[in-house]
Amino acid sequence: MDTQPIVKENYNSVLIAFSRALMREAHVLTQHPDLLWQQIYNRLQWADAPSDGLVETEREGRCDLDLRPWGWAKSRGRQSDALFRILIGHNGAVTCCAVSPDSAWIVTASGDRTVRVWDALTGQLHHTLKGHTEPIWGCAISPDGSWIVSTSLDNTVQVWDASTGELRHTLKGHTHGIIGCAISPDGAWIVTTSGDKTVRVWDAITGKPQHILEGHTSGVRSCAVSPDGMWIVSSSDDKTVRVWDIATGQLRQILKGHTEPIWRCAISPDGAWIVSASRDKTLLVWDTVTGEILHTLEGHTDWVEGCAISPDGAWIVSASKDKTLRVWNAVTGEIQNILEGHSDWVEGCSVSPNGAWIVSASRDETLRIWDTTAGKSLHISEGHIRQIEGLVVSPDGTKIVSISGDKTVRVWDAITGNPQNTLEGHTGLVCGCVVSPDSAWIASTSWDRTVRIWDAATGKPRYILKGHTDWVFGCAFSPNGKWIVSASRDKKLQVWDLLTGKIRYTLRGHTHGVNDCAVSPDGSWIVSASWDKTMRVWDGSTGELQHTLRGFSDGVLGCAVSPDGAWIVSACHDFTLRVWDTTTGETRHTLEGHSAGIVGFVISPDGAWIASASWDGTVRVWNIITGAPRQILKGHRDKVVGCAVSPDGNWIVSTSADETLRVWDVATGEQILIYPLLAPGFCVTTHPWRPMAICGDNIGGLYILAMMNVKYGPIIVTAHQDEQGIVLRCPACQHIHLISQSQLGIEIVCPNKQCMLHLKINPFVIHLA
Known part of the structure; x- marks a missing residue:
């Protein structure tokens, strides 16, 4: 450089x-x-x-076509600036973490039945401690850093040598899974908590039990020891925190205030207060002398799984099922920071003894280290707060529309990634969205049984279309944008007039929920896919049934229509796709090869092939003439959850639970680009005329990726016949151009001199109904 x-x-x-x-x-x-x-x-x-x-x-x-392709992120990742390292290695949820007294290393416990020891500076793995036979839920480090204790659902406590990784003791006595553990300040004894409703105290040298503390009425989740080693605090599913005298084993106090089970507790460095974390989404700070509540810390949107306190007692950090950590001022109870980055529940957290960093453990199988002095933010990143369920780009390429389980529809600038509008009103998960052919309107469907029409420019609602009596899974606009069809679990499709917002037709006939629908390119018919093992073709003008397509062995999950309207492709729950002739209603091909569910498919812009994405970890490309597999795209290390095709038809983009987005050359089947995500991918699409991929993940993150150094051919477009003759719309400038019959099937440059986009015209013409 x-x-x-x-x-x-x-x-x-x-x-x-x-x-x-x-x-x-x-x-x-x-x-x-x-x-x-x-x-x-x-x-x-x-x-x-x-x-x-x-x-x-x-x-x-x-930036040169002769150089290696790479992805240029046009949107900022949903990750706090305070994050400075991610440690991977566990093969299951990381349930607990602790930091050594010198802040040099970290110990973690996991559902993969191992305890692991990591270098805090380099992130390198020092030891993998194996011995437990069930998931491990707790870990702690002795005050001198020479040994580690772990607790497991196998009903044992194990004590390990921190230097060699060898097992020193196995402590038995609990009659149910052991969840939490702590060590006295002098390292003389260990305390453990269990689903057997007891707290037990063990001699750290001999491994013999010293006390059994009984009183909780449900499983005991966690424990902590006071700085002077004189008392213990425990938290339980019985919604109480209890304080015990260590010398006598007697109960000192019962602290009541939480309304749900309490997952963790911690004691301040001076022993003056206790903090507890609960499934009621709050933390409570208690005075240890009076037992009174000093603060209620509210802000998490789901269960609070863990908590820890800074060495100086100035702040508290909490870990939550909402996938965030939050830092709170211990004196005022005010929030100081929100740490985003995990892609699943955050199970636990710990603070380094020097106070410089926080470590967190998560169900996403990672350990993350956060700088306590950097990247402070009091707000969640702008965007969805739940998984992005679907994405669509407006036909003019100016807007991205995303939908989510957080009940919102969001509109983003397709070039900059900046948020434009948040469309609020749905009262259930939003599971489908489309944009009108003129890019003026957005339609969304929801579990709240409605279809909503929104102004794409302002985000204001135009109609709330009510008529379905169950979840509405999807919808499609007619090519002229005058009507919309919706598919519902109530076994019906509704065709709505967009001038009036009234129902034109109700399409009845399916005997189970309707999963998907599509409209033919000329608008003359509608196709629907259902759990009743059929697809049905309906007249777009009258609503009458034209064909019932049978032969499926299981429910039909999705359907799409070829660019020329000559055939339909469907995805079935039996792991197959079928191609149907729209004139005869007969099966052309059954596409077999996937070994797990097909969760997405796409048709090439010229109608020459189909690509399908499957939970078997592959994308398959099928020849539409022969029905034979053209390519099997392998490389993902987990379920593939979506795929899309570039508008030039030269490459496919896929995303997966393996937290990557990958780009594939259609001609060779080679992977040409990989882009790591911050969380498991869930949906993907492409821009209608730019070399860009747009992806959504399971924590609400949106990725807009420009494909650099990727060969990009002319954009494939389809002409249609109207009163003027044969016309086509340029996807970039949106100008409509009159063309001749002789230009079908050839490449041209958009006649608009301000545009000059290279186009390839399909050899067929669509005659709009």
Whole structure:
């Protein structure tokens, strides 16, 4: 890299920015070292450091078709700036974590039945401790750092040598799974909590039991020891926190206030107060002398799974099922920071003894380290707060529309990724959305049994279409934008007039829920797919049934129509796709090969092939003439959850639960680009005329990715016949151009001189109904 753009006095801040970016990407680069440039650039472009000149000069030099393809993120990742390292290695949920007294290493417990010891500075794995036969829920480190204790659902406590990783003791006595543990300040004894409703105290040297503390009326989740070692606190599913005298084993106090089970508790460094974390979504801070509640910490949107206190007692950190950590001022109870980045429940957290960082453990199988001095934010990143269920780009390419389980529809600028509008009103999960052919309107469908029509420019509602009596799964606009059809679990389809908002027709005939629907390119008919093992074709003008397509062995999950309207493709719950002739209603092909559910499919813009995405971890490309597989795209390491095709038909993009987006060359089947996500992917689409992919993940993150150095041919478009003759609409400038019969099937340049987009016209013409 050319370092000339950096002013001499800024070297230090630039190096810090680069170092921080490398640490945050270390877990990715360990697996994909060839992604160094892509990952570092996409971090540094958002960094608050004087490295712009350096990275922009380098980027310009890396934009050449002869160079390696890479993905340029046009939207900022949903991840707190405070995050500086991700540790991967566990093969199950990470349930607990603790930090050594010198802040040099971390110990973790996991559902994969192992305890692991990590270097806190480098992230390297020191030891994997194996011995438990069931998931491990608790871990703690002795005050001198020489040994580790772990607790498991196998009803045992195990004590390990921290240096060698060897097992020292196995403590038995609990009659149910053991969940929590703590160690006395002098390292002389261990305390454990169990589903058997007891707290037990053990001699750390001999492993013999000293006390059995009984009184809780449900399983005991966690425990902590006072700084002077004189008392213990425990939290339970019985919704209480209890304080016990260690010398006598007698109960001192019962603290009541939570309305749901209490998952964790911790004691302040001076022993003056206790904090407890509960499934009621709150933390309570208690005075240890009076037992009174000092603060109620509210803000989490789901169960609070863990809590820890800073070494100076100034702040509290909490971990939640809402996938965030929150930092609270211990004196005022006010929130100080929200840490985003985990893609699943955050099960636990701990603070380094030097107070410089927080470590968190999650069901996403990762351990994350957060800088306590950087990246403070009091707000969740703008966007969805639940999984993105679907994405669509407006036909004019200016807007991205996303839908979510958070009951909202969001509209984003397709180029900058900036949010434009949040469409609120649905009272249930939003499961479908489409944009009208003229890009003026958005339609969304929901579990709240409604279809809603929104102004795409302002975000204001136009209609709330009520008529369905169960969840509405999907909808489709007519090609002229005058009506919309919706499919519902109530076994019906409704055709709605968009001038009046009234129902035109109700299409009845299916005997189970209708999963999907589509409209023919000319608008003359509608096709529907149902759990009743049929597809049905309906007249778009009268609503009359034209064909019932049978032969499925299971429910039909989805359907789509070819660009020329000559055939329909359907995905079935039996792992197959079928291709149907729309004139005869007969099966052309049954596409077999997937070994697990098909969750998405797409038709190429020229109608030559179909691509399908499956939970078997593959994308398959099928020849539409022969029905034979053209390519089997392998590379994902988990379920593939969606696929899309570029508008030139040259590449396919897929996303997966393996937290990647991948781009494939259709002609060769080779993977040409991989882009790591921050969470498991859930849906993906492409831009109608730019080389861009848009992806949504399971924590509400939106990714807008420009494909750099990816070969991009002319955009495939379809002409239609109207009163003027044969016309086509350029997807970029949206101008309508009159063309001749002889131009069908050839490449042209958009006649609009301000546009000049290269187009390839399909050889057929659509005659609009």
